[in-house]
Amino acid sequence: MPPAKILLLHNTPSRDDVAIDYGTFETQIADGLGAGGLSGADVELVTVRTFEGDAELAKLPTDASAAGFSCAILSGSKFDVTMRLPWMLTLEKWIRDHVARGFPLLGI
Secondary structure, eight states: OOOOEEEEOSSSOOOHHHHHHHOOHHHHHHHHHTTTTTTTTTTEEEEEEEEOOHHHHHTTTTTTTTEEEEEEHHHHOOOGGGGGHHHHHHHHHHHHHHHHHTTEEOOO
């Protein structure tokens, strides 16, 4: 059985001091999934660093389910949602469109 694809929506630059102690966002998620019994053989994590703008946002699948993703995990951010940055508006639309169709999303 092929691994489940999980889309990681990474919404803030990584902090080196946090990564030194706890790992990157990706490793923290992988560790959490591992603690739940899912190994790298079970799950393929695909990261989109949304805060980096258009080039990364272009990686968002137009139909996540059709692209084979079973769910998405949305990270927190150092940016305030009221800032309404262009990448936030694009991500907000993507989330609304996918959640409305029943696509599973976990916000951290």
